[in-house]
Amino acid sequence: xxxxxxxxxxxxxxxxxxxxPSVKLTQLxxxxxxxxxxxxxxxxxxxxxxxxxxxxxxxxTPKGTVLHFRAHGQDAQVAVRALVTLVERDFELTP
Amino acid sequence: xxxxxxKKALANVGIVIxxxxxxxxxxxxxxxxxxxxxxxxxxxxxxAPGGGLGTNVExxxxxxxxxxxxxxxxxLVDLGGAETNSEMAVEMLPHERRARVVICDAPVxxxxxxxxxEASAGSTLDQVRRTAEELRAR
Numbered sequence: 001x002x003x004x005x006x007x008x009x010x011x012x013x014x015x016x017x018x019x020x021p022s023v024k025l026t027q028l029x030x031x032x033x034x035x036x037x038x039x040x041x042x043x044x045x046x047x048x049x050x051x052x053x054x055x056x057x058x059x060x061t062p063k064g065t066v067l068h069f070r071a072h073g074q075d076a077q078v079a080v081r082a083l084v085t086l087v088e089r090d091f092e093l094t095p
Numbered sequence: 096x097x098x099x100x101x102k103k104a105l106a107n108v109g110i111v112i113x114x115x116x117x118x119x120x121x122x123x124x125x126x127x128x129x130x131x132x133x134x135x136x137x138x139x140x141x142x143a144p145g146g147g148l149g150t151n152v153e154x155x156x157x158x159x160x161x162x163x164x165x166x167x168x169x170x171l172v173d174l175g176g177a178e179t180n181s182e183m184a185v186e187m188l189p190h191e192r193r194a195r196v197v198i199c200d201a202p203v204x205x206x207x208x209x210x211x212x213e214a215s216a217g218s219t220l221d222q223v224r225r226t227a228e229e230l231r232a233r
Contacts, residue, residue: 023130023212030216053212054229 005076008043008068009087017061021091026053028086034073036083043068050083108214108223109136109162111170112207113150113177117142123171123204131211138162150177155184159196167195167220169210169227173203195220201227 013021017040029036029050037047040061048059050069061067067087071079086092110127114120120141127137138161143149155170162168170185172178178198185196197220199206206227213226 019208020130023208026212027131027215030218051216052226052229053209054226057209 002073003076004070004072005080006043006068006070007080007084008066009084010066011061011063011087013087013090013093014063016063016065017056017059017067019057020093022053022057024091024093025083025086026051026056028082029079032071032073032075032079032082034071034076034079036069036071036076036079038070038083039068040065106166107135107164107217108166108210108220109138109164109168110207110211110214111155111158111162111168112137112139112141112203113155113158113170113181114139114141114173114203115148115150115177116173119173119203123207126204127207127211130208131215134215135211136162136164136168137211150180152180152184152187155181156187159184159188159192163192165195167197169214169220169223170196170198171201171203171207171210171227172198177203197221197224199224199227201230205230 036050038050039045039047048055069080069083112120112123120139124139138158140154140158144151159168170181172181181198210223210227213223
């Protein structure tokens, strides 16, 4: 069954979506089948492919930004929940 | 790491870093390990056999062997000789391995992290190369 899911979360990690957080986010996104994108500006986009490390890192999203996720596919709900949790947990990186 | 990832790691594309400077090569490899993790076979080489800056074919062949994966190996190089010696090393590989090794046209440090991230997700050799080379196009 194909579903869509959305979710948003504020980045509290000190340096924002830079090198290590970008790698973590992309790696997690790639474990899901669904198409996954995020927008760092508004719930209407523009959208960045969350599975592309070059595009995620290139988004240079700073601390304090609200990330809007959207996913489409079989595991869309689980994917969005997992990604939001990763950001909430500061990308599971120790400073 | 889950057991699913551990199983996948066996099939992940390997990364080889070739720089004239052993410090650069080791440092780039450290960045891949720390940022990407341990799911990617990784090896580096750099420096002339007698010390100093340089690259050599034997060391590159040994690094390819160390990072070998059935999914293939992506090589990141810095300048001139690193690329020509890597090409020579690839030509010297056994026939069945030669088609599964690519030299990426990408900056060595950034390319290694991008390629490593892509490889850690179980992507194909071609996808790994394209991700590393996407940097160049920006």
